[in-house]
Amino acid sequence: MTEKEVILHAYGEIKECFIEESLEFSGTSKRISPWRWIAAAALMILLFSTAYRVNAQFRKWIISIVPVTTREQIKEKNTSPGQRGSKKKQEGIEISEVKEIENILEAQYITANHYVEPYQDIYISTEQGKESYFSIKGNAIVPISNIRHIKRKLHWKKHTGWINADMISDQENQYVYNLTQENDVPDNGQYTFSLSQDDDGDYWVTASAESQMEPYSYPLKYNVNTKKLTDVFGDIMIRNKSLQKYHVVTNWGKLSDHLCCVLVGDTQKDAVYYLIDMINHTAVSMEKLTKMDDICFVRGLEHSVIFGTISTEQHKDSGDADGGLTAENEIQDYYDCYRLDLQTWKQQELYHHVRIWSEDPKEDDSDRVAFTGGRYDLLEQRKKVYLVDELTGKRTEIEKFDGNLEMGSVLVNDSGDKLLFFGKFTERCVRKIGVLDIPKKKLYLIDRENLTSYDENAISWKDDTTFVIQADRKGQQGSALFCYHIK
DSSP states (O other), X not given: OOHHHHHHHHHOOOTTTOOOOSBXXXXXXXXXXXXXXXXXXXXXXXXXXXXXXXXXXXXXXXXXXXXXXXXXXXXXXXXXXXXXXXXXXXHSBEEEEOSSGGGTEEEEEEEESXXXXXXXXXXXXXXXXXXXXXXXXXXXXXXXXXXXEXXXXXXXXXXXXXXXXXXXEETTEEEEEEOXXXXXXXXXXXXXXXXXXXXXXXXXXXXXXXXXXXXXXXXXXXXXXXXXXXXXXXXXXXXXXXXXXXXXXXXXEEOSSSEEEEEEESSTTTOEEEEEETTTTEEEEHHHHHTOSOOOEEEEOSSEEEEEEEEEEEOTTOOOTTSOOOTTSOEEEEEEEEEEETTXXXXXXXXXXXXXXXXXXXXXXXXXXXXXXXXXXXXXXXXXXXXXXXXXXXXXXXXXXXXXSOXXXXXXXXXXXXXXXEOOEETTEEOEEEEEETTTTEEEEEEEEEOSSSEEEEEEEXXXXXXXXXXXXXXXXXXXXXXXXXX
16 A cells, blocks of 8 residues: 555545545444545454354355364464553553453454455345345354445536445445446446435435546535435535536535535646535635645544645655656655634644655654544654544553554554554455554454465454454355454
8 A cells, every 4th residue: 555545544535646535424334424524444353253143045145154173373473571669551542462362352253155255244245136135143154135225327517427326224224325336327427426314314315527537525414304405505605606516526524513525626736625614604625724735635523623744855865867766756746634623713833844654664764644534543763653532632552552564554443442453454454463452552452364265455443342354265256254343
């Protein structure tokens, strides 16, 4: 994962890159509001189970929960003993090398003879282009039958497109899963439409111009019963021009109950972030609010705005005789990051001239940050690693941790109190995993081997206390999900 991909993962789309939209209105379940940042995080890991039973409807798919026996192994590491009884250790975060996985995790192992993926709290089974949904209740696989399929033609701004989605009800939980089919391409080839539900139960349709060179994503409130679209941003004017008429409208993010941010411009080059007041129906640029130019990322955090800039520098020894760059002399990006309090409007500097903590760090003296997109980040400074609270600026040392995980990414759970970070997928598995429990001030390090016939390929949070690894068999139909619940 490159530096730009890491920062895109944590903060959403960077102004200069426009590689993807991570802050947008196209949420896909009740738990992900269309206001919220949507990260593109993958799947999850291993857990134990002693029995299984399968609902009759699912027997033909051979989906089962099986015992985890000799399916993975924790590799012991020779580590020097930590300092005991010191005051500094009580204030910092302790490291625990995991020798027995059941000491901190409960494991469940799910297999199927075709493709299965986790989706929020449930699972999706796809066979011959048909999606089926199920949940895990204890050791039982329970199919979800309360599904309402919606496929409708929409008209907006003289453009036509389709929404094609399943509305899934599992007890008190509601989900929306958008389906993609070749015949759902809009008539004019310009707009696609996706359906989502926010935390208040309201439905939204996001119109996206994916085929255009300029990124465009515009949210419309939608009544699924009357089929009425409402443009709640229709009266927002920016530089005497309606918001929806700009060519670049993207990277939506919720900042508070009545404030949101969006990247707006006629072209990618002149696009800037605006703060939109939903009560007063006004918009003001972040550059005007902060008196800073070239703001490249913005997101909300508990009545605050986290924002920053990027500067590009060339190594001192870079450049050849003709003024060109050699393979060893690359241009590096450096980040300045700030917090703007939406109640007091005071600004606080969080990081200055830092680099992104990537898989392949270059040897220099710069501080490195692993942004999570949540309240807490990881900072490496002068060979020490700290947990940084973006709200307060407080730094807590993670003692005797050198950050040597070959970190590919850091993922935060929904509550923001646990971090999951991991190294590269090597030897058919993710070898190194770290689970940081912030309230307990504990960092669990796991060095593992995969003893199954499946190749692991993705990891993510499933809920606040469970993470999952997805795996597939090479050259065969079938997949497995290794689900870990943190005790």
